[in-house]
Amino acid sequence: MSSERSRGRRSAATRPKASRPAKKREFSAGGVVVRDGREVVVIVPTRRAADGSRVLALPKGHVDPGETPVQAAEREVREETGIVAKPLTELGETRYWYRRDGRTIGKTVAFFLFEHVDGDIADHDDEVEEVRWVTLADAVRSLSHAAEREMVELAAAYLHKDR
Secondary structure, X not given: OOHHHHXXXXXXXXXXXXXXXXXXXXXXXXXXXXXXXXXXXXXXXOOOOOOXXXXXXXXXXXXXXXXXXXXXXXXXXXXXXXXXXXXXXXXXXXXXXXXXXXXXXEEEEEEEEEEEEEEOOOOOOOOEEEEEEEEHHHHHHHOOOHHHHXXXXXXXXXXXXXX
């Protein structure tokens, strides 16, 4: 094969892939806010699950431009719960897929452990129907999503590691 002919070819690695709709990806940050080492704040968002049921969740939301994930988590905690909290450590990330408006969206959420400092749970934003304190054990049993239950388990293990 002449070198002139081979210049026009692309290897499989550089060849454009067949056109298919790109899947959207989102990145959010959230918090496991603990009070007195025993209770965690949880929310009931106004947005329902796909089947219409209420969701019990941890506060979380999008990372705004110029924010770090921990700053976004701290802001989301304050907005969605009315709580001012101090970050203690990163707990980990959850990854999942969901559908919105016929599109598949991949979502990654970085979760951080926070310590309650101040605030009033009645002072939450309009994206949240209800905010309440529950025990760590109750949160592990009752949060709607397994990945969030796991984050609470990680928080409990971190808090009780020296006991």
